[in-house]
Amino acid sequence: MNFHTRKWIKPEDLNPNGTLFGGSLLKWIDEEAAIYAVIQxxxxxxxxxxxxxxxxxxxxxxxxxxxxxxxxxxxxKSSLTLHCVVRNKITHKNILTIDEIVFVNMGEDGRPAAHGKTRITYLRDRDLEGPDSVT
Known part of the structure; x- marks a missing residue:
């Protein structure tokens, strides 16, 4: 598993108990997962x-x-399933896990569209000059 995004927990991220508000964390996860899906x-x-x-x-x-x-x-065919782990950067203690987050690839018409992908690709493996390149 690759850990890409790091967040520093600030006062505005806390619930009344003084711990991280779950809603803030879920917002960050959904955004990060969407970025991952877009890139893939x-x-x-x-x-x-x-x-x-x-x-x-x-x-x-x-x-x-x-x-x-x-x-x-x-x-x-038109979907991508992701797994997510959130952990403390210093202690590596898990904070949250989500076994499945499913994203659907949409066409210009707003309907699910086949994406043609079958495996994880990394920037170093992509043809950066091709018409389907993603950076």
């Missing part, structure tokens, strides 16, 4: 279709640095 599918028109059970394992407090890890686990 090479299309900026993707939508979140489904999130499986969200397992809050531990909490984060003000001043903690957390990191979001996302990886593709399955490529459907």
């Amino acid at each position: 599918l090479g299309n900026s028109r993707v939508v979140t279709k489904y999130m499986s059970s969200i397992n809050f394992v531990s909490s984060a407090r003000q001043g903690d640095i957390i990191e979001l890890g996302i990886t593709a686990t399955r490529f459907g």
Whole structure:
């Protein structure tokens, strides 16, 4: 799993208990997962279709640095399924896991569209000069 995004927990991210507000964390996850899906599918028109059970394992407090890890686990005809782990950057203790986040690739007409992808691709493996290149 690659951990790409890091967040520093600030006072505005806290709930009344003084721990990270789950809604803030879910917003960050959805945004990071959407960016991951856009890069993998090479299309900026993707939508979140489904999130499986969200397992809050531990909490984060003000001043903690957390990191979001996302990886593709399955490529459907028009969908991409991701797995997410959020952990404390310093202790590596898991804060949250989501087994499945499903994104659907959309066509210009706003309907699901086949994406033709079958595996994770990395920037170093892409033809940067081709018409389907993504940076």
